[in-house]
Amino acid sequence: MFNIKKLLKNKTLIFSCRIILGSVFIFASIDKIFHPEAFAGILHNYKLLPDILIYFPALFLPWIELIAGAFLIAGIYVRGSTFILNALLLLFILAITTNIIRGINFDCGCFSTLPGESGSTYLLLFRDLLLLIPGTLLYLNYIKEQETK
């Protein structure tokens, strides 16, 4: 039987989750940090935000990914980083699902501002759902730590 409590006691697993999730977000942020204008174009094509609000996430979102990812790996503000990265994953899942339902063709902009890097939108969704596994484990781990205090 799958025992979540036993799983959360495994320090190597929790450490690996931090490295995996943190690295993915750091890697995802770099290209967008250097090309905010191109990332703004990608956000525009998601058709979820009014034009006046496009540049805010285009500028700040990659930095939030970078800082939270780096903090998670470094062990600084781990709870806060986990919370933010999980929230971002849920946000991405929501955005992708919305556009799949609406039938809108878009570039992911997940790891690069290069148009067409995304591949299948269903694959994107699957990738984000997969990343929620380490995110959820980390979150449960900190709930457990709080309970034991």
Added chain:
Amino acid sequence: MKRTLAEVLSILITAVIAALIFNQASGNKIQIFQSYKYVNIVDFKYNVEFVDIEVFRFYLNKDRSIVLDARSRAEYLAGHIPGAGSFSNNEFDTLFREKGHFLKLGDIVIVYCSGPTCEDSGILANKLIEMGIKNVFVFKGGMEEWIGSGYEITGGHIH
């Protein structure tokens, strides 16, 4: 929960400060308090997406980007954007037979013509998409915006 929220706030503040400092120092600076500048979406007439001059410049010298000049061969020879290849609509069938396989190797194909109101780029982009080329975009400002922005052009030989 209080501690988590305090950490979240600290991370967000750090990220915002870092982003603002980097944006000030960056060559690709953006103005956050303005509406998104370019209509980067499907034109009512041609079913293609547009890229603005900044995005166009970004891809111009990338290894796996292909830039095509959709104007006539004579116009191309008179002056074109450095790095662009001639791909006139009048010679589409011949050119596609010769270079179609090469276009399929690129990550992105950007097409332009004389300016925002010319139709050659839209027509060429549509033809390329119909032939199965992926990631075809139009630099809508074309030569007019390129020259108007003070960027150099080159003439002479055909790529």
